[in-house]
Each structure stands twice: as structure tokens, then as C-alpha cells.
Amino acid sequence: MDFKEKELPTQELWVEENFKGISKQSYRIKETLFSGKSEFQTVDVVDSIGHGKILLNDGLMMLSERDEFIYHDMISHLPLYTHPNPKNVLVIGGGDGGTAREVLRHPGVDVCTMVEIDEMVVEACRKHIPQTSEVFKHPKFKLVIDDAVKFVAQTQEKFDVILVDSTDPIGPAQPLFGPEFYQNVYNCLTDDGIVVSQGESPFYQAETQKSLLKVLGQFFSVLGLYNFSNLTYPGGLWSFTFASKKYHPVRDFQNERYEKDSLTFNYYNKGLHKACFSLPEFMNRNLGPFFKGL
Template sequence: MHSELWIEEKFQDFLSLKIKVEKVLFSGKSDFQTVDVVETRGHGKMLLNDGLIMVTERDEFAYHDMIAHVPLFVHPNPKNVLIIGGGDGGTAREVLRHSGVEKCTMVEIDAMVVKACREHIPQTSCEFDNPRLNLLIADGVKFVKETNEKFDVVIIDSTDPIGPAAPLFGPEFYQDVFNCMADDGVVVSQGESSWYAMDIQQSLLHVLNSVFPQCFLYNFSNLTYPGGLWSFTFASKKYHPLQDFNRSRVHNSGLEFDYYNCAVHKAAFSLPNFARKGLEGLIANG
């Protein structure tokens, strides 16, 4: 007998996504948010924070491929990587596939997210015990302000700019990120939707442009984020995401991907006209 339980994510005040749930695997409330892991009919296991879909087993590779491999194949020799957020573990999993990465520090504020994913979504959390991963349960905003380390690549794997993630979209945070980056460092951030949150994209890109010499936006497609078309921001002290992209490094890595490839890397920075117009003057590729 199938469950009659459905989960409905409401987005703004005019849109929702409804998915059939077979079983609730975990449900809790941390100091920061509600955390749920459910088994769904068509998308496998799913993580929700405050009722918003973060990860599903069926399409998580699209997000994690594009947030990790784009910066790691642009930077010529990334050895020290910092992830802010990313409690499901998928970004760390992809970063650690790069043999040249000597250390990956992951700073996640919510221990409950890590615990729930470790127990119920091994597909993304499978590298939490990797000796090259330094997993810290701490405030990423505080970490980048106080660290003395220098990172080659910084990945901001955050939720929407509400609740504990709100400071991750502000100017003070990105100045601290800039300060803890190597002289040729690259930072990539979860960049919202051009369809539904261009105001947030504009705000984030204003902040990045005030700190970094060049800023870009790139897109990927997925099943479960509102609108399907979603974005990341790319900012760098030195490197251009296309001009400094060496395709041979992808081939020579021997890695196989479910979403990412050289053609997708290049095409992701080719924005549709409505996004180019809306973000005019804010992106170097506009």
C-alpha cells in the first residue's frame, strides 16, 4: 500500500512544487532550522531545510558537479579548498575527487544537517570521513573573518538568503572571503534564479563587484529548484572562467561526470538575453 503523503514546497506566494513521499526518514528541529529527510516516489531521498528542497538523489549531481568542477578546472592548481555550508556533503564529495586537492575544509553551521545526511543520504555524505576533509561545525561567517589560512578555491554552498544563510550574501562576508583567498583565488557561490530572484542576483553581484576585479554568472539545469534554471556566481582575483579554462585538464583528470563536461562548462556562461539585460553592467560576461 502506497503512502498518501505529499510534500509541498511553496515558493514566494504564487508557486509550489508537490512531490509524493513514501516515507519520512528523519525529522528534527535544530537551533537554526527544521531538517527533514524523506524517501520520495520519483526523486529518491530528499533533504529539506525549513520545508525547502535542498537535495534529491535524482538530480543532486547537476548542482554538485557545477558548483565544484567549474572553479576547480579554472584554477590551475587548487590545493587548499574551503566550502562554506554544503551540509549534505555532495560538494565535498566532488571536490575530493580531484587528486591535486590536498585539503578541503568544510564549515557547516548546522550539525543536524550533517548528521541526518550521514545517516540517511550516503550518496552525498560518503566522503565525510575522508582524511583530506576537515569538517567543522561552526559559523562560516566567523570562520572566514578569523582564519589565517589562504584558500585557492572557496565555494559558498548556501541556502537562500534567509535564516542562517542571510549573512552569506553581504559585503562584509565577501570582503572576509577575499582576504582569506590566495592571490589567484576563485570563489563560487550559489546564485539563485534569474527567473524568480533576479533582485537577489543583482544584489549579490553588486557586492561581488565591490570586492573582486571580475565577476560572472553561470547557469545549470535541475529538477527541483523553482524554475529549473539556476545560477552560480563566479568571482576571481585573477582567472577568467573561459579564457583560463584548460580543457585538457578535464580529459587528463580521468574523472567521469553525470552533468559536467567541457562543452557544458563553456555553455554555462552563455546567458539568455533576459538575464544579460537584467544583469547588465554587473557581469563581465554580459
């Protein structure tokens, strides 16, 4: 996490995210490294001053090199240290590679398949953000460029853990918040499978959170939501949903494997594995009624 400031350009350049017309976050940048428009969205990679390289889809911050470890730690290690023996892992979206990178740090995982709809994201990251895309060369990594909605409807594979690393429910990611998709996710999970999904902002998107929990509640017997603190998402606080056919995220924590692996983390750890399920009271009131088996 060493971001040394080089000589600044004389003209100040900023990349700006306008959030619902009521707030904006801006990051000072040195230059634009990539700017394209795919079939699905605009894709930009910029080099910032103070936050490393930044990926934006449709003008929304997807990741910065400075804080991507937080999101990627929390989407992956929590379910992988809940499931007792995750071998076959599916990442949906996550075209930058950061989620797959963390999945493949677990020595017991045999294959991590990433299904990304937008090849432009993959290629832009491959070229400009090796910090996350280095995983594309990993021998256990399998890339599928496809619509994940179609993929989960058609695959004959069974996965132990599925990670839905999606953007907001607008544009290409919209179906990833609906019941048809999650019926198929349920079907291609093993009998003790777990799915963790990007769960939006507790401050600004409580309605989307409720709606996603309602959908998941139609299929899964264990259902909850956990928080993490991102640096570059609007409002900082962000969440993942946790839905499982069998395992409880806290009671089934795999302490022995966690200690044996002894991985080095920057955000996730044993304490946070449990603590992240302690939610602020406004969230308990709003979302608590949708939780199951926690």
C-alpha cells in the same frame, strides 16, 4: 539514476514546497526518515517515490538523490577546472557533503574543509543520505561545525577556491549574501583565488542576484554568473556567481588537466564549462551591467 518503484503505500503522501504563494512543487514520498528542529532551521529527510531521498531545510528542497549531481557538478568542477592548481578548497555550508565529494574527486586537491553551521544537517545526512555524506570519511576531508561568517573572519588559512553552498538569503544564510562576509572571503583567498556562490533563481530572484553581484563587484576583478538546470528547484533554471582575482572562467579552462583526469561526470563537461556562461537575453539585460572582465 535507477529509481525503481516499489509497492506504493495505499495513502498518498506528498512533500510540498510553496514558492512565494504563487507556485508549489510536490514530490510523492514513501516515508519521513528524519524530522528535527535545530537552533537554525527545521531539517527533514524524506524517502520519495521517483526522486530518491530528499533533504529539506525550513521546508525548502535542498537536494534529491535523483538530481543532486547537477548542482554539485556545477558548483565544484567549473572553478576547479579554471584554477590551474587548486590545493586548498573551502566549502561554506553544503552540510550534505555533495559539494565536498565532487571537490575531492580532483586528485590535486590536498584538503577540502567544510564549514557548516548546523550539525543537525550533517548528522541527518550522515545517517540517511550516504550518497552525498560518504565523503565525510575521506582522508582529505575536514569538517568544521561553525558559523562561516566567523570562520572567514578569523582563519589564518588561505584557500585557492571557496565554494559558498548556501541556502536562500533568509535565516542562517542571510549574512552570506553581504559585503562584510565577502570582504573576509576575499582576504582568505590566495592572490589568484576564486569564489563560486549559490546564485538563486534567474526567473524568480533577479533582485537577489543583482544585489549579490554588486557585493562581489566591490572586491573581485573578474565577475560573472553561470546557469544550470536543476530538476527540483522552483522553475528549474538556477545559477552560480563566479568571482575571481585573476582567472577567466572560459579562457583559463584547464583543458590539459581535464583530459588527463578523465573523470566521469553526469552533468558537467568541457562544452558546458563554456556554454553555461551564455545567458538568456533577459538575464544579459538585467545582470550584464554588473559583470566584470568577462
